Amino acid sequence: MTRTPIGIFDSGIGGLTILKEIRKRLPEYDYIYFGDNARTPYGTRSFDVVYEYTLEAVKKLFEFGCELIILACNTASAKALRTIQQNDLPRLAPHKRVLGVIRPSTETVLSLTRNNHVGVLGTNGTISSHSYLIELEKISNGKLFVSQEACHMWVPIVENNETGTMGANYFIEKNITNLLETDPEIDTIILGCTHYPILIPSIRKYLPENVLLVDQGPIVAEKLADYLNRHSEIEKKCTKEGSVAYYSTEQAENFEAKATLFMKEKVKATTIQF
Numbered sequence: 380m381t382r383t384p385i386g387i388f389d390s391g392i393g394g395l396t397i398l399k400e401i402r403k404r405l406p407e408y409d410y411i412y413f414g415d416n417a418r419t420p421y422g423t424r425s426f427d428v429v430y431e432y433t434l435e436a437v438k439k440l441f442e443f444g445c446e447l448i449i450l451a452c453n454t455a456s457a458k459a460l461r462t463i464q465q466n467d468l469p470r471l472a473p474h475k476r477v478l479g480v481i482r483p484s485t486e487t488v489l490s491l492t493r494n495n496h497v498g499v500l501g502t503n504g505t506i507s508s509h510s511y512l513i514e515l516e517k518i519s520n521g522k523l524f525v526s527q528e529a530c531h532m533w534v535p536i537v538e539n540n541e542t543g544t545m546g547a548n549y550f551i552e553k554n555i556t557n558l559l560e561t562d563p564e565i566d567t568i569i570l571g572c573t574h575y576p577i578l579i580p581s582i583r584k585y586l587p588e589n590v591l592l593v594d595q596g597p598i599v600a601e602k603l604a605d606y607l608n609r610h611s612e613i614e615k616k617c618t619k620e621g622s623v624a625y626y627s628t629e630q631a632e633n634f635e636a637k638a639t640l641f642m643k644e645k646v647k648a649t650t651i652q653f
């Protein structure tokens with residue numbers, strides 16, 4: 380039988396933090412993970428380039444039979460999602476769906492903050508797009524105080540397996556200090572990049588205990604379950620054999636080594652070339 384997996388896309392291995400939680404919550408579905416590791420990081424790239432790369436990945440996932448794709452990448456969600464949804468989908472595949480990770484995360488942050496002082500950590504691209512600021516402003520009717528910090532080095536740290544090193548901790552401390560200096564009252568911080576949950580043990584070292592750190596994985600998993608419940612026309616097309624296939628634009632062995640470490644199970648991957 381032909382599979383119709385749910386596609387999970389990221390610029391690299393960060394989207395695995397989303398895939399892991401989605402599989403925990405919805406283990407019955409088939410999944411394809413696609414990491415564009417050869418071209419990561421996206422965070423420093425222009426709108427046009429992030430859009431072009433993301434659209435290429437979306438088309439590839441459509442070729443693989445996906446009816447539903449999650450952009451498990453905040454930078455792609457900030458810079459490419461809207462154009463893909465409004466301009467490309469109606470032309471390419473009007474019955475297929477592409478969803479992002481920013482909207483679901485902002486709704487949760489609003490419900491978690493106790494004093495309305497919120498921090499956003501993200502890539503340069505996500506932060507400069509102001510997607511979180513705009514979305515949080517909209518859903519809270521302007522009642523939140525939102526401060527942002529772009530963490531240029533965090534994605535390269537994760538992609539290069541430098542997590543936990545002295546060098547990594549230097550940059551993490553610097554960005555956390557900057558954010559808390561901007562607003563010392565922050566009580567909730569959203570990790571607005573899917574790579575960042577891998578750095579949580581280091582991030583926590585520099586944060587007061589009372590500050591909540593919001594990881595998008597469980598949020599996106601719950602919102603996906605809800606989406607599938609509400610959209611039976613999509614849900615019934617998704618096959619359910621509990622499989623997961625991995626694709627990357629970098630050498631398969633490199634991706635496999637990193638993904639195996641993070642997923643805590645043997646990962647076999649296939650290389651894709653554009």
Ligand code: DGL
Binds near residue numbers: 422453454
């Ligand atoms: N995981 C991507 C995100 O959530 C990282 C983007 C990048 O490659 O810089 O934004």
